[in-house]
Amino acid sequence: MTLTDLPTDDAMRRIGALVRDARRHRGLTQQQLAERLATSQSAVARIEQGSQNLTLEFLGRLSAALDSELISLGPAGPAHLRVTGGHPLRGRVAVKSSKNAAVALLCAALLNRGRTTLRNVSRIVEVERILDVLRSIGVAATWDEHGHDLTLVVPDELDLDGVDADAARRTRSIIMFLGPLLHRARTFRLPYAGGCDLGTRTVQPHMIALRPFGLDVEAHAGEYRATVDGPAAADRTIVLTERGDTVTENALLAAARTNGTTTIRNASSNYMVQDLCLYLQLLGVGIEGLGTTTLVVHGRPVLEADVDYTISEDPVEAMSLLTAGIVTGSELTVDRAPVEFLQVELAVLAEMGLRFELSPEYLAANGHTRLADVTIRPSELHAPIDKVHPMPFPGLNIDNLPFFAVIAAQAQGATLIHDWVYDNRAIHLSDLTRLGADVRLLDPHRVLVTGPTRWSSAEVVCPPALRPAVCILLAMLAAKGTSVLRNVDIIARGYEQLYERLVEMGADIEVFRD
Numbered sequence: 001m002t003l004t005d006l007p008t009d010d011a012m013r014r015i016g017a018l019v020r021d022a023r024r025h026r027g028l029t030q031q032q033l034a035e036r037l038a039t040s041q042s043a044v045a046r047i048e049q050g051s052q053n054l055t056l057e058f059l060g061r062l063s064a065a066l067d068s069e070l071i072s073l074g075p076a077g078p079a080h081l082r083v084t085g086g087h088p089l090r091g092r093v094a095v096k097s098s099k100n101a102a103v104a105l106l107c108a109a110l111l112n113r114g115r116t117t118l119r120n121v122s123r124i125v126e127v128e129r130i131l132d133v134l135r136s137i138g139v140a141a142t143w144d145e146h147g148h149d150l151t152l153v154v155p156d157e158l159d160l161d162g163v164d165a166d167a168a169r170r171t172r173s174i175i176m177f178l179g180p181l182l183h184r185a186r187t188f189r190l191p192y193a194g195g196c197d198l199g200t201r202t203v204q205p206h207m208i209a210l211r212p213f214g215l216d217v218e219a220h221a222g223e224y225r226a227t228v229d230g231p232a233a234a235d236r237t238i239v240l241t242e243r244g245d246t247v248t249e250n251a252l253l254a255a256a257r258t259n260g261t262t263t264i265r266n267a268s269s270n271y272m273v274q275d276l277c278l279y280l281q282l283l284g285v286g287i288e289g290l291g292t293t294t295l296v297v298h299g300r301p302v303l304e305a306d307v308d309y310t311i312s313e314d315p316v317e318a319m320s321l322l323t324a325g326i327v328t329g330s331e332l333t334v335d336r337a338p339v340e341f342l343q344v345e346l347a348v349l350a351e352m353g354l355r356f357e358l359s360p361e362y363l364a365a366n367g368h369t370r371l372a373d374v375t376i377r378p379s380e381l382h383a384p385i386d387k388v389h390p391m392p393f394p395g396l397n398i399d400n401l402p403f404f405a406v407i408a409a410q411a412q413g414a415t416l417i418h419d420w421v422y423d424n425r426a427i428h429l430s431d432l433t434r435l436g437a438d439v440r441l442l443d444p445h446r447v448l449v450t451g452p453t454r455w456s457s458a459e460v461v462c463p464p465a466l467r468p469a470v471c472i473l474l475a476m477l478a479a480k481g482t483s484v485l486r487n488v489d490i491i492a493r494g495y496e497q498l499y500e501r502l503v504e505m506g507a508d509i510e511v512f513r514d
Ligand SMILES: CC(=O)N[C@H]1[C@@H](OP(=O)(O)OP(=O)(O)OC[C@H]2O[C@@H](n3ccc(=O)[nH]c3=O)[C@H](O)[C@@H]2O)O[C@H](CO)[C@@H](O)[C@@H]1O
Pocket: 099, 100, 101, 103, 172, 173, 200, 201, 202, 241, 242, 243, 244, 245, 246, 247, 272, 392, 398, 399, 421, 422, 423
């Protein structure tokens, strides 16, 4: 919203609606927001109704209290989308490489004294954030002329005191610096990690996993203070308390340069972990058990190789694109889908009545990941009999679960979606009700979606979580009429040129700023 709009009643009402949406996204009551603002609950109620005059200073405080930019002071404010939906898409679209492997591999490059070239890297904000941090500590990172191949050279001495704390605090993945850095310094500090608003995400499993490498971490005043005492034993077995992706990666990164054998049990075998193992193998690290939950790592204290690694295709992007086609009743083909990492998703969709065909499989450029082109056709969908829930790979991908809420809204009957993983992700799916869906939050982890939905257009503020944000956008593609999705910058954290690619398939999406 621009300042010129401010004096009108209409503008006050719109600001009120923005405040209400942002407050709900943050999971705050009016009373809790009032406490943050040192005002009364009734004043917050008046603001949300648009009947309270606001000063610029107060608007600034509101934005800070809600961690959401409600107004912009200049021409380059947050981006919004105008989406005119209700018509099918067509054609083909190719899946890009994954955010999650990219961030792991950027952290892994810290291990290599030689040159690392990562190919097919998605140009997304999450990658830029890690690159900002890497550059701030002295790593040279150069894109090729086409902007998708990235060459990284790590200096002999890292400038750990120069770390870009702002960039570091904006990405949770910075925690994967711990594994590589424990080989580089006996003490170091790392700013705390951030990310989407998905509720509390523990870092304790990382601390437990890295302890056998002699790493001790204290959290203090917004940063981790790490001291390294070297591994206590020649060989070690690490049993992960959670089968998490980044914790498995951190253990691999620590083990890669540690002498002896490290056995990691209850390891994630998910796609990004496999990408990381393949890269480490190119560096000369011995790894047995790729694709299983027990990884045996034969570390080498010095890793020095000039390597090229091509990151594989993103199963979550593939699911997003498939969902775009499904909810718009389209016939379209998603090329280069990593089908091994979508097998349960496709099996559930088949149970729901989706008609689709897979091309013969072929290998990704990493020589390992199985890909296929998936062609979907307009289908009469019905709710699955059982609940839809995620599991660590080879289960249904945790990040793909939100897309089932949009798909379930399209299907006849009631679908129970159980997100046991995140405390605060399912709640964002209730925004689908703004577009006409019947989505009931049974508790913070379970939503009941009853379809089919007669989607209707609406103006919605983007939820502060990547996948739910994309879910709302995809529902807007299904809704007849023109919808507005406000503050969509979060989508660029994990998707490259998503709108442009949807437009190429026939979507009507316009990006605008206030
Ligand atoms: C950069 C990256 O790769 N991010 C992915 C990674 O994050 P990441 O590895 O950081 O995920 P977390 O460690 O935060 O785990 C996510 C949540 O799952 C819970 N949990 C996880 C495993 C388990 O066995 N039990 C359990 O309860 C955790 O407590 C946490 O609440 O994995 C998540 C779960 O697949 C994905 O959503 C993220 O996209």
